Amino acid sequence: xxxxxxxxxxxxxxxxxxxxxxxxxxxxxxxxxxxxxxxxxxxxxxxxxxxxxxxxxxxxxxxxxxxxxxxxxxxxxxxxxxxxxxxxxxxxxxxxxxxxxxxxxxxxxxxxxx
Amino acid sequence: xxxxxxxxxxxxxxxxxxxxxxxxxxxxxxxxxxxxxxxxxxxxxxxxxxxxxxxxxxxxxxxxxxxxxxxxxxxxxxxxxxxxxxxxxxxxxxxxxxxxxxxxxxxxxxxx
Numbered sequence: 309x310x311x312x313x314x315x316x317x318x319x320x321x322x323x324x325x326x327x328x329x330x331x332x333x334x335x336x337x338x339x340x341x342x343x344x345x346x347x348x349x350x351x352x353x354x355x356x357x358x359x360x361x362x363x364x365x366x367x368x369x370x371x372x373x374x375x376x377x378x379x380x381x382x383x384x385x386x387x388x389x390x391x392x393x394x395x396x397x398x399x400x401x402x403x404x405x406x407x408x409x410x411x412x413x414x415x416x417x418x419x420x421x422x
Numbered sequence: 423x424x425x426x427x428x429x430x431x432x433x434x435x436x437x438x439x440x441x442x443x444x445x446x447x448x449x450x451x452x453x454x455x456x457x458x459x460x461x462x463x464x465x466x467x468x469x470x471x472x473x474x475x476x477x478x479x480x481x482x483x484x485x486x487x488x489x490x491x492x493x494x495x496x497x498x499x500x501x502x503x504x505x506x507x508x509x510x511x512x513x514x515x516x517x518x519x520x521x522x523x524x525x526x527x528x529x530x531x532x533x534x
Contacts, residue, residue, distance in 0.1 A: 341521060350524030352513045410456060411522060413465040
């Protein structure tokens with residue numbers, strides 16, 4: 309599969325638990341983005357990487373959110389001490405180079421916090 | 423930072439009619455404007471994009487226009503078909519420098 313893949317597709321957790329999501333970008337893409345999407349809204353930017361460098365993280369929703377891309381390939385997004393308001397679709401996207409701008413999205417991880 | 427407004431939020435058209443979705447942006451430095459289509463339960467997919475050095479771009483039944491002076495851009499779908507029914511998102515960025523900022527989406531329903 310040459311597209312962006314995300315795992316898991318669905319995650320149900322209890323409030324207060326930690327969760328981690330994984331994203332594997334298109335192999336030749338050096339930029340990787342995390343977005344959050346709630347029902348009826350557009351994707352909301354969270355953070356992004358160029359190779360292993362995190363270029364912007366001020367939009368992460370709180371200090372409970374963190375992301376890594378340690379080897380410049382796959383990335384993980386962790387949410388600690390989950391809250392019901394964290395329930396959303398978490399989308400990963402990648403792009404081939406800084407100049408193109410076009411993003412290719414994964415299918416997302418749907419998080420439900422009970 | 424950039425702010426993107428999108429209108430209308432819902433749009434219903436008869437099959438064969440045209441549909442127009444409009445977006446405005448706030449950052450005059452933005453120079454890249456893509457449109458994404460998201461079908462129910464699926465990922466957003468890029469359908470067309472335009473850069474600030476052109477005013478219009480067309481791909482079969484889909485066209486996008488850009489007015490940099492007014493800071494707005496529009497998506498035009500002609501001869502709509504039921505499979506065009508989806509949520510459409512506009513977005514804006516400074517290509518290579520800032521991440522895409524999305525509008526809230528337009529739910530298009532094409533009635534057969």
